[in-house]
Amino acid sequence: MPGPLFLYALCGSLRKGSTNRALIEALRANAPPGITIEICDLVGDLPIFNPDREAGDMPASVLELAAKIRAADGLVISSPEYAHGIPGGLKNALDWLVSRDEIPHKPVMLVHASHRGDFVLEALTEVLKTMSVRMVEDTFFRINLLGKTPEQRRSILADAETQTLLSENLQRFARAIAHIGAEPAGH
Numbered sequence: 001m002p003g004p005l006f007l008y009a010l011c012g013s014l015r016k017g018s019t020n021r022a023l024i025e026a027l028r029a030n031a032p033p034g035i036t037i038e039i040c041d042l043v044g045d046l047p048i049f050n051p052d053r054e055a056g057d058m059p060a061s062v063l064e065l066a067a068k069i070r071a072a073d074g075l076v077i078s079s080p081e082y083a084h085g086i087p088g089g090l091k092n093a094l095d096w097l098v099s100r101d102e103i104p105h106k107p108v109m110l111v112h113a114s115h116r117g118d119f120v121l122e123a124l125t126e127v128l129k130t131m132s133v134r135m136v137e138d139t140f141f142r143i144n145l146l147g148k149t150p151e152q153r154r155s156i157l158a159d160a161e162t163q164t165l166l167s168e169n170l171q172r173f174a175r176a177i178a179h180i181g182a183e184p185a186g187h
């Protein structure tokens with residue numbers, strides 16, 4: 001198992017009862033020893049992106065987000081689909097990061113809490129690849145929590161098979177991060 005890893009998780013939904021947030025929380029709860037996941041709570045606090053503010057007037061919340069991303073060995077992203085696209089808050093967070101140097105080459109694990117929403121998965125993949133992240137595609141999985149009661153959700157996420165899936169995908173992500181880190185510079 002590679003050394004300790006810090007993963008930073010972004011959720012595209014600010015909803016209190018968010019299924020995507022529940023999925024990220026379940027990943028955090030099932031992280032194998034050596035993997036720490038912190039869930040980002042800054043997405044809803046960021047002002048609307050304005051390129052004029054990039055030169056010396058960066059909002060403190062953006063700098064905080066950028067510092068977390070810099071410190072992270074990898075990102076986990078889970079997002080609902082809104083009108084066939086990326087929710088505005090998450091897209092806004094990504095827009096603030098586009099011209100900065102924290103995100104290029106950062107390994108990303110995409111997960112999804114619904115059987116629907118292929119447009120947002122496609123859009124996120126395109127945007128993140130344009131931002132030069134390293135999408136670790138074989139760690140993608142979806143667990144359908146859409147339309148489930150809180151009780152049903154808890155039961156799905158507490159299921160031994162689900163927990164193994166969460167833990168194994170995190171281990172696969174950790175191995176991919178180690179592999180990416182070992183590549184010669186420039187890849």
Ligand SMILES: Cc1cc2nc3c(=O)[nH]c(=O)nc-3n(C[C@H](O)[C@H](O)[C@H](O)COP(=O)(O)O)c2cc1C
Nearest residue numbers: 013015018019020080081082083084114116117146
């Ligand atoms: C404003 C809005 C727009 C939505 N648009 C779509 C859509 O285009 N396609 C889709 O599959 N679901 C759509 N949904 C449903 C959400 O993607 C779905 O309920 C998701 O699982 C919610 O995630 P959350 O529980 O993390 O908030 C929309 C929901 C909202 C609130």
